[in-house]
Amino acid sequence: MFNLPLSTTLLVFGFxxxxxxxxxxxxxxTRNWKRSEVDRRERPSQEEAS
Amino acid sequence: xxxxxxxxxxxYFVVVLxxxxxxxxxxAGGDLENYLLGGRKIGPLVTxxxxxxxxxxxxxxxxxxxxxxxxxxxGLWYAAGxxxxxxxxxSVIGRRMRKLxxxxxxxxxxxxxxxxxxxxxxxxxxxGLTVFLLGSYVLAQFIAGGKGMALVTGLPYxxxxxxxxxxxxxxxxxxxxxxxxxxxFFQSLVMIIGVLWILGAxxxxxxxxxxxxxxIAVLEPSLVSIWGRDLxxxxxxxxxLGAVLIFSIGYMGWPHVxxxxxxxxNPLTARKAGAYATAWNLLFVPAPYIVGILAxxxxxxxxxxxxxxxxxxxxxxxxxxxxxxxAAIMAAIMSTADSLLLQTGSIAARDLYERFIDPNASxxxxxxxxxxxxxxxxxxxxxxALVQPPTVFQVVIFVTSVxxxxxxxxxxxxxxxxxxxxxxxxxxxxxGASVSFVWQLLGLETAxxxxxxxxxxxxxxxAMIFVSLATQKRFPVPQQILDQMTEAANLGxxxxxx
Numbered sequence: 001m002f003n004l005p006l007s008t009t010l011l012v013f014g015f016x017x018x019x020x021x022x023x024x025x026x027x028x029x030t031r032n033w034k035r036s037e038v039d040r041r042e043r044p045s046q047e048e049a050s
Numbered sequence: 051x052x053x054x055x056x057x058x059x060x061x062y063f064v065v066v067l068x069x070x071x072x073x074x075x076x077x078a079g080g081d082l083e084n085y086l087l088g089g090r091k092i093g094p095l096v097t098x099x100x101x102x103x104x105x106x107x108x109x110x111x112x113x114x115x116x117x118x119x120x121x122x123x124x125g126l127w128y129a130a131g132x133x134x135x136x137x138x139x140x141s142v143i144g145r146r147m148r149k150l151x152x153x154x155x156x157x158x159x160x161x162x163x164x165x166x167x168x169x170x171x172x173x174x175x176x177x178g179l180t181v182f183l184l185g186s187y188v189l190a191q192f193i194a195g196g197k198g199m200a201l202v203t204g205l206p207y208x209x210x211x212x213x214x215x216x217x218x219x220x221x222x223x224x225x226x227x228x229x230x231x232x233x234x235f236f237q238s239l240v241m242i243i244g245v246l247w248i249l250g251a252x253x254x255x256x257x258x259x260x261x262x263x264x265x266i267a268v269l270e271p272s273l274v275s276i277w278g279r280d281l282x283x284x285x286x287x288x289x290x291l292g293a294v295l296i297f298s299i300g301y302m303g304w305p306h307v308x309x310x311x312x313x314x315x316n317p318l319t320a321r322k323a324g325a326y327a328t329a330w331n332l333l334f335v336p337a338p339y340i341v342g343i344l345a346x347x348x349x350x351x352x353x354x355x356x357x358x359x360x361x362x363x364x365x366x367x368x369x370x371x372x373x374x375x376x377a378a379i380m381a382a383i384m385s386t387a388d389s390l391l392l393q394t395g396s397i398a399a400r401d402l403y404e405r406f407i408d409p410n411a412s413x414x415x416x417x418x419x420x421x422x423x424x425x426x427x428x429x430x431x432x433x434x435a436l437v438q439p440p441t442v443f444q445v446v447i448f449v450t451s452v453x454x455x456x457x458x459x460x461x462x463x464x465x466x467x468x469x470x471x472x473x474x475x476x477x478x479x480x481x482g483a484s485v486s487f488v489w490q491l492l493g494l495e496t497a498x499x500x501x502x503x504x505x506x507x508x509x510x511x512x513a514m515i516f517v518s519l520a521t522q523k524r525f526p527v528p529q530q531i532l533d534q535m536t537e538a539a540n541l542g543x544x545x546x547x548x
Contacts, residue, residue: 003261003264007276008274008275011123015129019332020332030321
């Protein structure tokens with residue numbers, strides 16, 4: 001592709017593709033972080049209320 | 051001197067200084083946490099872009115371009131790791147380090163190490179090593195700035211250097227971390243525009259990507275291989291591994307980079323910042339290497355390969371656009387230099403002066419000491435860059451290899467391994483720095499086929515594991531720190547005291 005040897009093509013396009021997948025995986029695995037943040041902020045007020 | 055180029059450069063400097071003044075008025079001065087960490091209120095986008103623009107130094111426009119020009123596609127091994135550096139940093143240590151640094155009340159990445167691995171020796175060794183290495187790293191940025199400005203503006207090297215150094219010192223001095231973070235944000239945008247513009251112009255000049263590769267292969271087939279000119283690196287997987295690791299996991303050992311985690315608004319910031327970092331890197335990182343490769347066709351006879359990108363810009367772009375590209379190059383240099391200066395000043399003041407010389411120093415005095423250090427390092431760096439400048443590539447690879455090797459296990463284990471103790475961390479820092487340093491000093495890369503980063507990492511990681519385990523009974527990790535680690539592992543921010 002693009003007149004490059006296969007190994008060079010993999011280097012130029014394979015690594016960026018890997019990092020995109022890594023980032024999407026990170027976002028997927030951490031999708032509950034925001035919920036935890038909200039729960040954490042709400043918890044003291046609930047304790048105070050009780 | 052080209053007036054149009056100068057006008058754009060001056061405009062760029064005015065905006066950067068304006069942001070510095072704005073940050074100062076926003077209240078960065080006075081309080082130490084505000085000065086060193088921007089009051090821990092930096093959001094995900096600014097965190098990501100200050101992380102990336104700090105990591106991408108003048109190396110990207112000088113060293114990366116030169117690597118592409120001299121070694122062809124081999125240089126892309128460095129880019130391959132670099133693209134993931136931000137998200138690896140954020141996903142592995144970002145959230146936990148933000149939280150643990152707040153729980154321990156740490157304001158600098160070296161103080162953080164001492165709080166996690168309680169020992170004055172850790173602070174002294176890590177602080178001394180960091181001041182020396184970051185000071186050298188600043189030097190590389192000054193050289194890059196001086197070279198670039200001298201070439202494009204026609205000013206003598208000494209004068210160009212003085213202008214670049216003076217502006218960096220001024221806004222770092224004024225606004226502290228907040229000024230650095232917000233100017234980095236602006237500069238990262240300028241860097242993207244500049245590098246993509248010059249990449250587009252270079253591709254148009256050579257008739258497109260595929261045509262360029264065909265032409266380069268005719269000139270020298272090994273340049274389109276993954277093994278460098280004349281297949282000089284063929285089969286040297288130890289060197290390849292080092293090239294990939296140095297700017298991917300290596301970032302996690304750079305104190306001036308991991309301090310970005312400590313300044314985040316909350317632990318959650320790490321998530322979005324990681325995604326923004328990848329997006330920015332995909333656009334920015336490969337471009338300087340590829341422009342360097344295309345320069346083989348555009349300018350086959352360059353006396354100094356480190357000036358390949360500057361020369362391509364001058365040859366292909368109209369003066370106004372060259373001014374923007376030049377501003378982008380200065381942005382890459384300045385966004386790293388300011389962070390390095392601030393970190394070096396902070397570490398010298400907080401981790402060395404306050405810790406070992408004047409423990410009762412007031413916060414006001416600490417800020418003053420930090421600012422004086424910024425001035426002193428800037429002055430010394432200017433003189434060295436003026437009198438005997440080494441190449442930017444040499445300095446950056448040297449410093450980043452030693453930093454990454456020395457501190458990677460210490461920062462990662464600080465939040466992930468409950469058995470990592472003080473003797474383990476101290477030995478790891480010393481072993482990683484020494485092996486990486488000696489490896490480069492004796493030129494062992496060629497003889498062993500192992501990159502200094504890999505050799506240093508092997509030494510520091512092995513030392514951390516074996517020494518920590520061997521000394522576990524005699525030097526257990528204090529219960530208070532284990533409790534803080536448990537809390538740092540939990541999701542959510544640190545509960546504010548009521």
